Amino acid sequence: MMRFKKLNILFYAGQDDGAANENTGTAFLMNKNNIYWLMQLSGWILFTILNLLALAVFGKNTYHDYFTWAFVCFTGLAFTHIYRGYLKKNNWYTLSLKKMVARVVSSSVIIGTAMYIFGFMFNYAIGGFNAGEYRIVNTVFTAMNLSFVIFFWSLIYFSAHFFENYKRVEIESLIWEAAVKDFELKTLKSQLNPHFMFNAMNSIRALIEVEPKKAQTALTKLSNLLRYSLKMERTETVPLEEEIKTVADYLELESIRYEERLTYSINVDPLSAKIELPPMMVQTLVENGIKHGISKKTQGGKIFVNSHIANSMLIIQIRNSGRISEEDIKHSKGFGISNTKHRLNLLYGENASFTINNTAEDEVLAEIKLPTGGKINESTYYR
Known part of the structure; x- marks a missing residue:
């Protein structure tokens, strides 16, 4: 039972x-x-x-x-x-x-x-x-x-x-x-390229005996770059005018090394000066433009940095002599490209964009677009 x-x-x-x-x-x-x-x-x-x-x-x-x-x-x-x-x-x-x-x-x-x-x-x-x-x-x-x-x-x-x-x-x-x-x-490694630091110090050393005042000015600009890089290490965004000052110092130092082989121009719309963007972003793209474009041309080249506002968007354009391969564009090769896209996406989502293309004038055009109203996301990137 x-x-x-x-x-x-x-x-x-x-x-x-x-x-x-x-x-x-x-x-x-x-x-x-x-x-x-x-x-x-x-x-x-x-x-x-x-x-x-x-x-x-x-x-x-x-x-x-x-x-x-x-x-x-x-x-x-x-x-x-x-x-x-x-x-x-x-x-x-x-x-x-x-x-x-x-x-x-x-x-x-x-x-x-x-x-x-x-x-x-x-x-x-x-x-x-x-x-x-x-x-x-x-x-x-x-x-x-x-x-x-x-x-x-x-x-x-x-x-x-x-x-x-x-x-x-x-x-x-x-x-x-x-x-x-x-x-x-x-x-952080990309912000100030070690090769740039080495070349800049060599250029300054060469100036010390022949043009000491110019060497002193160059040394001041280099220290400004280092100070800016360290200061911005944990900062999400900075005013465009601060970023442009750093870019100007960087280009001035590079012009010592390249001399007549490098021509540059910076044109910033005053209305865009106070708009915030991720630090070292423009500087990294300018550095890449010289490294992968101008430095490879025997006669050197030009680099232009411009900014303006259109339809409530800050538009920053970096033009440099040279060409970029279609494969690099398609697959976002090079840390400057992937870094820029990732940082914009973290802070602005789909409201910001980054493009880089060859132009008909044997130039590379990199363009950043971001909203003038500021970031929409709280980034984990700088926490």
Whole structure:
């Protein structure tokens, strides 16, 4: 005969595939689905063994009881797997705590009752039915006990899922922080090119004996560049006029080295002088224009920096002699291009743009457009 009243063993299994994150990898190289099945099968097998041992210890039982409890445990495994698929399909993880608890409790009662009914039917089918064993109190108690087992399974499942989610968010946050730090490092390295520093100091040294006053002026401009670079290290935006002063100092220093091979012009609309933009952005593009354009031409070249306002947008144009390959344009190669696009996107989203193209006059035109109203995003870049 079948005695459901002897079911007093708690369930320990049913963890979600969220029990481990496949992105972090495990010592056993198992993916999340394998971990789910390992926990699901081992949990229900352990549950079955404990209940069969309980049947053997407490009272006299027939083989019908053992087979029936084994069948009930099998239905528990099947029902919880179906239950898992249903709650994943309906995305219960996003529910409020109140709604989630209500659904889990009701589902536990339904599944627990279904397990009892299936067990009763199986016991009847194999000839173990004994009407004296099916009193109301025993029936309700056993169904509630099975419902508690399913509720406990749900508790483990959702705990594993939320733990995995928490760890994944934590890992993604660490990856993002590392990427930002790497980006900042690249930016700081790009702000004042070591080769430029070396060349500038060599140029100043050469001037000291022949033109000491000019060397002193050049040294002052170089110190201004260094001071600006350090000052702007943790600053999101600066007025355009400050950026242009730095660009002017940079071009003045480069003109010492290139002499007649470098001609430059800066034309800034007074209305745009106070508008803010990311620091060192124009300077980096000017530096790239000289490095990849003018320096490669035997006769040298020209570089022009202009700014104006149109349709509530600040437009900055940098023109330099030379050409840029179509592949570099298409794939945003070169840190000056990718850096500019990324920084504009961080601060202004889709409201700002950056383009760089060859013109018909054997020139490269780089153009920055950003809203005069300022940034729309709080950047994590400079925090």
